[in-house]
Amino acid sequence: MQSQPAFLKGLLPANGESNNASPFSVMVRKEVADQVRSWRFIILAGLILVTFLGSLYVSLTNIGRATANPQDPDRLFLYLKLLTITDGSLPPFHVFIGFLGPLLGIALGFDAINSEQSNGTLIRLMAQPIYRDSLLNAKFTASLIVVSILFFSLSLLMIGGGLITTGVKMEPSEFIRIMCFTALSVIYIAFWLNLSILLSVKFRQTATSALTAIAIWLFFTVFYQILLRIVVSAFLPDPGTLSQEQVASYNGAIITIMRLVPSQLYTDATTTLLMPSVRSLGPLTMEQMAGAIPSPLSIRESLLVVWPQVSGLIAATVVCFALSYYLFMRREIRT
Amino acid sequence: MEQPIIEIHGLTKHYGSLKAVDDLHLAIHKGEVFGLLGPNGAGKSTTILMLLGLTEPTAGEAHICGVNASRNPIYVKKKVGYMPDNVGFYNDLTALENLVYIGRLNGIPEKEVKARAGDMLQQVGLEDALHKKAGTFSRGMKQRLGLADVLIRQPEVIILDEPTLGIDPAGVKDFLELIRQLNQQQGMTVLLSSHHLHQVQQICNRVGIFVGGQLLAEGNIETLAANLFRSAPYEVRVAVKKLPEQTALLQEQLLALPAVKQVTLSANSAQIAGEENITPEIVRFFVHNGYDVTGVQERTYGLDEIYQRYFENNLKENIPNAKSTGFFKRSFTGKWGKQ
Structure with missing residues (x-):
């Protein structure tokens, strides 16, 4: 235990040195330390690291074949290929994150407020001369810092590993795409983090908030699609009797409803970022496709394509945060 | 006479139809030890929460050091140290780390905070448990740590909610002695709530008897006795x-x-x-x-007799009130627990 203070100082030196740190940064510092030391974070980070190494191994063994494929317009983006290709034995890394990211977010946030309350530390904190929202902000910021460090180091690890094994020079556009992908993953996890913080404000038992968060996650990953399929098959007319435009408009409606799910938004956005040849996330008509050369898009174009998805994710995050604020700020706190 | 350090005017708190605190008027002067005395669910804790701006009064105002507690809670919290009745600490941090954290939150400079936390722990007699995890502490030790936590920011007023609850008699004696010392040596104003009459009697200059959200009587013990008998x-x-x-x-x-x-x-x-x-x-x-x-x-008439006499007088009207308080508490804390 003696080594811990030293370890913390190394983690956030700026706060430790300043003479009068603001309560907010003191809290962030403590929360980061708590998260990093907690078993659940260690376990989940380990799990993510293992999947990362697994998928990286699979893609490295298949990289030769993928870049040699002349049919693929993305074959020149070696580092993007490293993140996306697979031989079918393991899903690629971004699919894993789509699945494990929510779990990480939930694990970091589900007991943010209610465990403090049941421990009796919340009321003691609130009796300190600090603003009440500092606590919520600090909890969120700390977890966000932890998640960002984890993901950015994984990305950089991947880039470094790729550089060492292949020796191929990296295009700036690739680097930007990978960083955008990482930022997007952090935003996606931030959504789940905020959702679980909201539930931890709402429910007084940590078990209740954890189970509710997992239930929401399961509903969105598994049941929402099934439900949607049932509803669609029950309500939509037989596609054989419809005209081309009607089919297209129905398809558009279905995709819109699908996109209410955060994981769908994430999948759409990562696919576009990591596969530069993806030029639209909806159906394209023949007129739109006419004359298009199957070539990769520039970063700017790809970012324009994913922008609605990113705003959707950020909006969902902000809504959760605002709700936690609303519930927490005027609540009476007692033990 | 100088301005009271704690001034309460017509403070009222309703929870639905229940009046937890009903039109409370009270003034506490600097350097006093004031005991808020009453049975469980009388509204003592609610009053204290309102004093700290942790809950909003339905009506009325509380001023601490001349500042409105609901309008400017941050200032009030700088002046007031509060120890809740069920004080909790981060169980996987040591006593010193817990205290250093609170010290930092109060803006104590980084250079001093460790030394100051160490001093505080020594003052409350926890110097042997400096590097023990707070999770292993006994109730009495936690209470002492709670007091250290209150004192580290050098408050002008300390508010203790049921400070002697669940400590053994020897511990209570030490704890009260500590509070008395603080009051006498540093001139701190102390407001403590309790339902233990004898303990309050030992250290309080003045007591207020609080039943069913109302302050029935206040004054020193002799005055109360004289009024009653x-x-x-x-x-x-x-x-x-x-x-x-x-x-x-x-x-x-x-x-x-x-x-x-x-x-x-x-x-x-x-x-x-x-x-x-x-x-x-x-x-x-x-x-x-x-x-x-x-x-x-x-x-001589002690608090026991005084307490008894007041409760005898108020027993009839308070029974329904006390019951609804209990129900309120249950539903308030257990609302989500049953899910």
């Missing part, structure tokens, strides 16, 4: 070897003494109640008349 506040019990068979004469003689109101005689003792303390006269009377006095006992 107005007819005959002083009572002396004189034990003698033998009283005469015919007590009528003796009774008459005793009642003739100044200020004596009531005389009860039994086989070998006399109980004399009066408006003033005339024990010497009574003893002299007995000695002069040739009685063999074996013992003299002055009876």
